[in-house]
Amino acid sequence: xxxxxxIANWFDDRTGFSETILPVMRHPVPPGAKWAYVFGSxxxxxxxLQVVTGVGLSLLYQPSSDxxxxxxxxxxxxxxxxxxxxxxxxxxASGMIILVGIHMIRVYITASYKYxxxxxxxxxxxxxxxxxxxGFTGQLLRWDSNGVWSSVVAAQxxxxxxxxxxxxxRLLLGGDTIGAQSLSRFFSFHVxxxxxxxxxxxxFHLYLVIRNGISEPPKAGRLVDPKTYRKWxxxxxxxxxxxxxxxxxxxxxxxxxxxxxxxxGFAILIGPPPLTQPPDPxxxxxxxxxxWYMLPIFALFALLPPATESYLIFFGPIVGVLALLVLPFxxxxxxxxxxxxxxxxxxxxxxxxxxxxxLYIGNRAPWSPQFETKPLAQSVRFRDPKLERGASLFYKxxxxxxxxxDGHGGITGPELSRIGRTWNPDQLKVQIxxxxxxxxxxGGMLTKAELNDLVTFLxxxx
Amino acid sequence: xxxxxxxxxxxxxxRREFMMNMSLGLGGLAAIAVSIPVAGALLAPLLEDKPExxxxxxxxxxxxxxxTQLVKFENADPKAWAGTTAHTxxxxxxxxxxxxxxxxxxxxxxxxxxxxxxxxxLFMCPCHxxxxxxxGSVAAGPPPIALRQYAxxxxxxxxxxxxxxxxxTNFSDGQKT
Ligand code: FES
Numbered sequence: 001x002x003x004x005x006x007i008a009n010w011f012d013d014r015t016g017f018s019e020t021i022l023p024v025m026r027h028p029v030p031p032g033a034k035w036a037y038v039f040g041s042x043x044x045x046x047x048x049l050q051v052v053t054g055v056g057l058s059l060l061y062q063p064s065s066d067x068x069x070x071x072x073x074x075x076x077x078x079x080x081x082x083x084x085x086x087x088x089x090x091x092x093a094s095g096m097i098i099l100v101g102i103h104m105i106r107v108y109i110t111a112s113y114k115y116x117x118x119x120x121x122x123x124x125x126x127x128x129x130x131x132x133x134x135g136f137t138g139q140l141l142r143w144d145s146n147g148v149w150s151s152v153v154a155a156q157x158x159x160x161x162x163x164x165x166x167x168x169x170r171l172l173l174g175g176d177t178i179g180a181q182s183l184s185r186f187f188s189f190h191v192x193x194x195x196x197x198x199x200x201x202x203x204f205h206l207y208l209v210i211r212n213g214i215s216e217p218p219k220a221g222r223l224v225d226p227k228t229y230r231k232w233x234x235x236x237x238x239x240x241x242x243x244x245x246x247x248x249x250x251x252x253x254x255x256x257x258x259x260x261x262x263x264x265g266f267a268i269l270i271g272p273p274p275l276t277q278p279p280d281p282x283x284x285x286x287x288x289x290x291x292w293y294m295l296p297i298f299a300l301f302a303l304l305p306p307a308t309e310s311y312l313i314f315f316g317p318i319v320g321v322l323a324l325l326v327l328p329f330x331x332x333x334x335x336x337x338x339x340x341x342x343x344x345x346x347x348x349x350x351x352x353x354x355x356x357x358x359l360y361i362g363n364r365a366p367w368s369p370q371f372e373t374k375p376l377a378q379s380v381r382f383r384d385p386k387l388e389r390g391a392s393l394f395y396k397x398x399x400x401x402x403x404x405x406d407g408h409g410g411i412t413g414p415e416l417s418r419i420g421r422t423w424n425p426d427q428l429k430v431q432i433x434x435x436x437x438x439x440x441x442x443g444g445m446l447t448k449a450e451l452n453d454l455v456t457f458l459x460x461x462x
Numbered sequence: 463x464x465x466x467x468x469x470x471x472x473x474x475x476x477r478r479e480f481m482m483n484m485s486l487g488l489g490g491l492a493a494i495a496v497s498i499p500v501a502g503a504l505l506a507p508l509l510e511d512k513p514e515x516x517x518x519x520x521x522x523x524x525x526x527x528x529x530t531q532l533v534k535f536e537n538a539d540p541k542a543w544a545g546t547t548a549h550t551x552x553x554x555x556x557x558x559x560x561x562x563x564x565x566x567x568x569x570x571x572x573x574x575x576x577x578x579x580x581x582x583x584l585f586m587c588p589c590h591x592x593x594x595x596x597x598g599s600v601a602a603g604p605p606p607i608a609l610r611q612y613a614x615x616x617x618x619x620x621x622x623x624x625x626x627x628x629x630x631t632n633f634s635d636g637q638k639t
Contacts, residue, residue: 066545148547149574152628153589156573159630167508169630175507176627179548180541282534282551284567284575287588301572302590306604310633367590371577398582402591412591440593440601445583 028241029248030216036110037214037248038255039103045256046096047198049263050134053089054191060085061141063187065180068143069278076275087267090291093135095263097293100131105348111336112215115226118328120208125324127201130194132293137190139291143183145277149288151182152281157301160313178281213237218336226333287368296355299362369401370410376400379408390457393450397442405461413439420462428455512538516615516622525556525621530578530596533564538625552612552623553578553585555596564612564623565598570631571605585609607635 012018060079062071075082104124107113113121136154140147155169174181213233242248273291277283290298304312338345375395382388394400402412419428432454435441446454502509517535525531533554540548553565553576565585567575574589584601585594593601598609613624 064543064545065547066543152568152573155628156571156631160633162633165632166630170507170627171505173507173628175510175539176512177537177550178628179537179539180544181507182547278546280546280549281575282532282546282549284532284551284577286575288574302604304604306571306606309604309606310635314633368588369586369591371586371588396581398579398584398586398593401586435602438591438602440584440595444595 024210025245025249026243027210027213028237029214029244030236031240031242032217033214033248034217035251035255036106036217038252039099039106041252042256042259043096043099043103044202045260046092046099046263047202049092049260050089050096051195053085053092054195056085057089058191063141063183063191065143065178065183065279068141068183069275072142072144072275076272083271084264084267086272087270088264089138090272091263091266091270093138094291094293095259096131097135099259100128104128105352109338109345109348110215110218111224111331111338111341111344113328113332114224114334114336115229115332116212117208117215118332120205120212121328122325123201123205123208125321127198127205128324129321130198130201134190134194134198135291135293137186137194139294140186141183141190142273142275143279144275145279145283145286146288148178148182148279148281149286150290151178151186153288157313160310162314178279215336218338220335220337220339222337223335224333287371289365292359292363295362296358299358299365302365302367303358303361364411366411368410369398369412371401373400373409376405376408380406386453387457387460390453390455390460393446393454394457397446397450397454399454402439416458416461418461420459423458425455425459428458512625512627514538514613514624514626516617516624518620518622519554520621521619522556522616522621523619525554525562527556527558530555530580532567532578533621533623535623535625550625551575554614554621554623560616562614562616562621563598564614566610566612566626566629568610568629569605570600570607570609570629570635571603573628573631576609606631 057075060071060075060082062068072086075086077083079085107121107124140151140154151173155172158168158172159165161168170176172185173179174185216233216236277286289295301309301313335341373395375392377388377391377395380391382391394403394405400409402410404411404415405417423431429451431439432446432451433441433443435443442451515538519533519535531554532551534549534551536548537550551567553567555563555565557563565576569576569587569589569592571587571590571592574587574592576585576587576592576594578585583596585596585598587593587603587605590604592603592605594605594609595601598611600606600608610626610629612626615622615624
């Protein structure tokens with residue numbers, strides 16, 4: 001017996017590795033659990049990736065309101081591989097959020113949350129929200145003006161919680177205003193608290209997989225009956241189960257490796273999100289924009305009618321979380337096959353379409369005025385001085401931030417390139433003077449001559 | 463054999479129960495003792511009270527009557543490691559010789575920084591198209607209430623602004639009752 005062997009045997013004898021860990025690795029799993037089952041493990045690998053790259057970043061990052069920004073500049077432009085490291089951490093976060101979403105959809109479509117796996121679903125819901133919380137706090141740690149203002153926006157959202165809103169907002173910011181304590185808090189949450197909770201819940205989640213077994217691929221007509229399910233499952237495993245390692249695990253390993261390689265690829269090709277201006281709350285020429293994974297939520301809040309906003313900001317998340325948590329209790333038996341649960345599939349499609357459209361709209365942000373638009377009078381020649389005056393007023397009075405003419409201007413309000421065709425001068429006048437819910441009343445801010453110039457200009461748009 | 467015996471002895475049972483309860487109680491006590499300072503660190507922002515302090519933002523002559531300018535000042539209690547994050551901005555307007563108004567730069571909708579558009583005489587928010595008239599009242603868009611204001615005073619020819627918390631819009635603000 002070689003020396004190595006001896007050492008290995010000694011180690012195994014003293015630790016019991018092959019007695020305890022190997023059977024877990026080799027536990028039988030249902031056959032046919034193929035590619036659909038790789039997303040959970042890929043999420044886990046992304047999490048490990050985040051931990052590893054997070055440790056790397058923490059070697060370079062200064063978690064202080066004062067110097068975090070400089071350290072980020074250093075990481076991005078000077079530290080060896082710093083830029084790629086930031087990039088991996090960013091795309092790793094994106095990957096984790098996408099994979100959590102796909103994993104959850106897979107579990108829902110195949111109704112794997114039914115008896116006896118209710119707790120798997122519930123711990124998964126907690127992991128989903130922890131992942132989102134990590135995404136958000138991570139964005140704040142990119143402590144540029146976007147980070148600063150995003151934390152103000154988040155504080156304002158919390159401020160809408162009845163009674164304790166202001167207290168919650170103060171707790172988030174670490175004080176009355178943004179300041180020294182703000183970043184320490186986000187850092188503590190992002191680096192200690194949330195990851196610790198994720199470790200905890202991931203451990204529990206995996207333990208449940210071992211205890212209850214992974215759900216077998218559903219078959220139409222094969223119903224889950226809590227009275228007989230466990231026995232049926234055990235018998236099925238005895239008859240046809242295959243060892244998890246290596247028969248099923250290679251797919252997980254292969255897919256996760258591809259995911260991680262793709263993330264590294266994106267990090268190298270695209271790189272991390274650029275830093276914006278320094279974290280100075282007195283720099284106000286900035287429009288805070290969340291990272292893409294927060295955009296759907298941001299867009300939803302932007303689209304809500306203001307009157308209902310407070311209610312939805314507060315009750316929306318509560319209702320959403322409760323609905324997810326009670327799901328395995330209101331339907332924990334019966335059919336699992338998606339073919340026999342068309343409404344479940346339809347619901348998923350609706351949610352995916354909704355989130356996708358919110359993402360699309362959020363990216364376009366039609367509600368944001370465009371302050372960068374260049375005066376129309378600069379690029380278009382007007383022969384009539386009256387028209388020219390109207391056009392420059394159109395810019396100066398802020399109309400152009402929200403209304404578009406011939407490709408110039410914002411899209412918050414209706415496009416006015418051809419407004420003269422459908423609206424007569426009197427209608428235009430009334431609208432400009434009185435405004436509406438979406439538009440200021442300009443009555444008090446324009447002289448008679450200015451109003452006339454503006455109306456003449458707009459009526460000429462035919 | 464021995465084990466069986468101890469299990470059946472009632473005297474030992476009650477002793478064990480007592481010791482167990484005691485260990486649970488002491489453990490709970492230890493947990494509470496440790497939690498208090500940690501919770502204290504977490505809740506500290508609610509416990510500390512920051513008084514309003516006056517910050518000079520420039521001498522009165524710098525502000526022509528009718529002008530609206532961005533002024534920057536430090537918040538009430540800047541820590542050494544706050545760096546630029548201790549800064550706050552406000553829109554200061556000189557209404558008349560001795561009347562100044564300072565508007566918060568935070569939109570009352572979700573807190574984005576509003577800009578003063580001098581030509582249009584409007585405050586505009588880059589986030590969701592919130593617009594305010596020159597007096598801070600809502601002109602258009604989602605903001606539920608008017609722009610908040612800071613206290614301003616003139617002392618020794620210096621315009622001073624009273625520091626204040628970031629205004630947080632609450633659930634009931636702007637709800638029509
Ligand atoms: S934050 Fe100003 S309009 Fe939404």
